[in-house]
Amino acid sequence: xxxxxxxxxxxxxxxxxxxxxxxxxxxxxxxxxxxxxxxxxxxxxxxxxxxxxxxxxxxxxxxxxxxxxxxxxxxxxxxxxxxxxxxxxxxxxxxxxxxxxxxxxxxxxxxxxxxxxxxxxxxxxxxxxxxxxxxxxxxxxxxxxxxxxxxxxxxxxxxxxxxxxxxxxxxxxxxxxxxxxxxxxxxxxxxxxxxxxxxxxxx
Numbered sequence: 001x002x003x004x005x006x007x008x009x010x011x012x013x014x015x016x017x018x019x020x021x022x023x024x025x026x027x028x029x030x031x032x033x034x035x036x037x038x039x040x041x042x043x044x045x046x047x048x049x050x051x052x053x054x055x056x057x058x059x060x061x062x063x064x065x066x067x068x069x070x071x072x073x074x075x076x077x078x079x080x081x082x083x084x085x086x087x088x089x090x091x092x093x094x095x096x097x098x099x100x101x102x103x104x105x106x107x108x109x110x111x112x113x114x115x116x117x118x119x120x121x122x123x124x125x126x127x128x129x130x131x132x133x134x135x136x137x138x139x140x141x142x143x144x145x146x147x148x149x150x151x152x153x154x155x156x157x158x159x160x161x162x163x164x165x166x167x168x169x170x171x172x173x174x175x176x177x178x179x180x181x182x183x184x185x186x187x188x189x190x191x192x193x194x195x196x197x198x199x200x201x202x203x
């Protein structure tokens with residue numbers, strides 16, 4: 001158990017942004033470029049009944065000069081507002097704007113943001129989940145003492161061979177929500193061997 005994880009706290013779901021909630025279209029500079037997956041809103045509505053929801057996103061395009069920090073924040077705010085309009089409450093967005101070569105403390109899979117959220121919102125990371133389409137999302141969960149769920153949307157299929165160990169792999173966020181909500185939220189749940197759960201994403 002991570003020392004910042006509160007066993008009396010509440011569980012959370014930490015969501016990657018691009019390729020998980022919205023289509024991955026590179027470094028987004030404007031809300032006009034945001035396209036939500038059709039499964040996103042209904043899946044998050046179901047999850048928020050038992051979990052606090054957060055977004056954790058690496059936006060290395062800022063460090064590379066592909067967009068500004070203000071543009072990244074503009075897009076993040078738009079995503080949160082659109083979700084709120086549809087009844088989904090994102091408590092916080094944690095955004096790393098650095099390149100990996102910057103060796104910052106906040107880039108995934110380093111657990112900095114999850115540990116910060118656990119302190120700020122009194123979360124039990126041992127009962128929490130990380131959902132994303134990159135192996136770094138799974139590693140982030142491991143590093144924070146949470147459970148990672150790997151999606152095949154976004155760049156998921158491209159990077160699937162880079163996964164190691166026991167990993168929960170689902171077709172999309174809907175299948176991930178199904179997995180979390182079918183009695184798998186307890187501490188110490190057994191992980192599946194690497195395999196796909198749910199039907200293939202038609203998109």
